[in-house]
Amino acid sequence: ENTDPQRIAFLLCKQWTLYSVTPLYRFSNAHLKNYSRLLTAFVAAERQKGWAVEVGVELDIKVAISSLPDLKGSDQDHAAILVQLFSRSPASQKNSEEKLIWSGWFCCVCGDEFFENMPEDFTCLPLFLTNGAESYTAIVGSWFQKTFDCCFHRLAISPLNLSWMAAMWTECKVDKTASAVELIFSVPGLLQPLDILYAIHPEDAKALWDTVQKTPGEITQEEVDIFMDCLYSHFHRHFKIRLSAAKLVKVSTAIASAHCDGIIKFLQSQYLIGVLKLLTELAISQIQ
Amino acid sequence: HLATSLPLPSERDHLRPRIDLIAFMIDIKSKYSLRNVEASLAYVDASFFLGKVCFLVTGVGRMKYCSIEMSAIWKLREAYSSPVLFCELELEGIRVATAQRLLRMLEICAGLLPGVSALYFGSLMSSSANY
Numbered sequence: 001e002n003t004d005p006q007r008i009a010f011l012l013c014k015q016w017t018l019y020s021v022t023p024l025y026r027f028s029n030a031h032l033k034n035y036s037r038l039l040t041a042f043v044a045a046e047r048q049k050g051w052a053v054e055v056g057v058e059l060d061i062k063v064a065i066s067s068l069p070d071l072k073g074s075d076q077d078h079a080a081i082l083v084q085l086f087s088r089s090p091a092s093q094k095n096s097e098e099k100l101i102w103s104g105w106f107c108c109v110c111g112d113e114f115f116e117n118m119p120e121d122f123t124c125l126p127l128f129l130t131n132g133a134e135s136y137t138a139i140v141g142s143w144f145q146k147t148f149d150c151c152f153h154r155l156a157i158s159p160l161n162l163s164w165m166a167a168m169w170t171e172c173k174v175d176k177t178a179s180a181v182e183l184i185f186s187v188p189g190l191l192q193p194l195d196i197l198y199a200i201h202p203e204d205a206k207a208l209w210d211t212v213q214k215t216p217g218e219i220t221q222e223e224v225d226i227f228m229d230c231l232y233s234h235f236h237r238h239f240k241i242r243l244s245a246a247k248l249v250k251v252s253t254a255i256a257s258a259h260c261d262g263i264i265k266f267l268q269s270q271y272l273i274g275v276l277k278l279l280t281e282l283a284i285s286q287i288q
Numbered sequence: 289h290l291a292t293s294l295p296l297p298s299e300r301d302h303l304r305p306r307i308d309l310i311a312f313m314i315d316i317k318s319k320y321s322l323r324n325v326e327a328s329l330a331y332v333d334a335s336f337f338l339g340k341v342c343f344l345v346t347g348v349g350r351m352k353y354c355s356i357e358m359s360a361i362w363k364l365r366e367a368y369s370s371p372v373l374f375c376e377l378e379l380e381g382i383r384v385a386t387a388q389r390l391l392r393m394l395e396i397c398a399g400l401l402p403g404v405s406a407l408y409f410g411s412l413m414s415s416s417a418n419y
């Protein structure tokens with residue numbers, strides 16, 4: 001669990017869109033360079049067909065696929081696989097810098113229980129996270145689907161799961177300069193939905209959670225319910241608005257932030273694996 | 289008769305017809321609706337729980353907006369020995385079918401079906417639900 005903070009620093013403070021992926025057939029770590037070449041050619045071909053993001057701009061796109069051996073939960077997990085798309089303008093000189101235009105990574109954290117009886121030819125990396133233009137996500141996704149016979153689905157996060165995240169992330173110890181715990185609710189309005197932002201001082205939130213939680217390190221649904229009910233009734237007392245009837249759409253703490261459309265941002269490397277473990281679980285339950 | 293919570297206002301008690309069936313509606317997207325139903329249950333006379341109460345859970349077409357744990361619903365079913373119906377109000381076919389089911393239950397609870405009492409029907413529903 002000791003991940004080198006520098007190597008995964010590039011994963012932090014970026015917005016990642018979440019997908020669940022079914023197991024990949026005949027994927028091998030030994031052929032990553034091959035896959036890079038094949039995907040580079042595929043991207044070039046798709047762009048010729050007219051999938052280009054920027055019209056009229058000549059771009060050379062190169063794909064790099066690598067392994068992130070530290071990004072896993074247990075020994076049985078397959079190491080995370082990182083896919084990066086770099087662009088280099090051919091008009092400039094040969095030594096021009098390559099610009100990262102799209103990243104995506106497959107990972108599995110503590111997914112071994114669910115994939116126990118998986119036949120050998122299958123690689124289980126149920127969580128896929130992307131950052132960059134949607135058109136590139138579609139191209140990369142369709143190549144993986146064709147090559148490894150897998151399926152991608154957007155991973156939505158229900159309000160129930162968001163409240164779990166709020167409780168779990170409030171539990172984590174943070175320093176004094178930590179940002180507030182923010183909950184964003186959407187209320188259907190007459191003309192358009194109304195958004196309510198409920199910000200709680202992190203120390204107050206942690207103090208409340210400490211009175212609710214019975215066993216440190218263990219969280220039950222009942223404790224999450226009590227925690228959320230306390231926050232709702234506090235809000236109702238002051239503003240006469242019932243947040244329990246509204247839809248929780250986003251949770252943001254010093255650890256991470258999550259949106260119900262399946263968008264996540266990791267803010268601290270220390271808790272990255274913990275958050276990935278929860279997301280892996282959500283991805284697996286969507287596949288099953 | 290439609291009410292947002294119980295108890296019903298006492299002013300109109302003398303004008304109100306006999307109540308044969310109480311259907312508690314819980315919207316899966318709203319935690320508040322569950323809490324409201326739980327609070328309202330306290331105002332229901334015990335005799336209603338012999339087959340004259342049911343729980344109607346709506347919004348099940350979109351589980352990704354779910355704010356309520358399923359175990360909370362099962363707890364209600366166990367604690368009050370009353371059946372749980374699921375439906376999605378936004379789909380006309382399901383809405384109509386659910387309305388027909390409720391009407392049928394209402395007929396039985398009102399004693400309009402000879403030979404079938406509310407209690408007998410309730411016990412039939414609960415034994416088929418235990419899977």
